[in-house]
Amino acid sequence: MFGRLGAPEIILILVVVVLLFGAKRLPDMARSFGQSLRILKSETKAMQKDDTDEPPTVHATAAHQLASESRHTAPEATEVNASHRL
Numbered sequence: 108m109f110g111r112l113g114a115p116e117i118i119l120i121l122v123v124v125v126l127l128f129g130a131k132r133l134p135d136m137a138r139s140f141g142q143s144l145r146i147l148k149s150e151t152k153a154m155q156k157d158d159t160d161e162p163p164t165v166h167a168t169a170a171h172q173l174a175s176e177s178r179h180t181a182p183e184a185t186e187v188n189a190s191h192r193l
């Protein structure tokens with residue numbers, strides 16, 4: 108049902124879009140849509156490039172994880188945890 112759009116359906120959809128948004132705003136919307144697609148494409152390529160790079164070693168991953176945990180922990184919380192261990 109939805110897979111077969113003919114010429115009358117496409118023309119009807121275009122008329123509704125023009126009536127909703129106006130003919131003046133359509134070029135700006137198309138430009139914004141194109142920019143969004145370019146950004147999405149570049150980010151997708153960057154993610155694929157990151158996946159193909161060599162994976163970090165286990166030691167580097169553990170060090171990074173430890174550093175990120177210590178950054179997110181407030182100094183007061185660290186002192187409280189240390190006093191409870193004693």
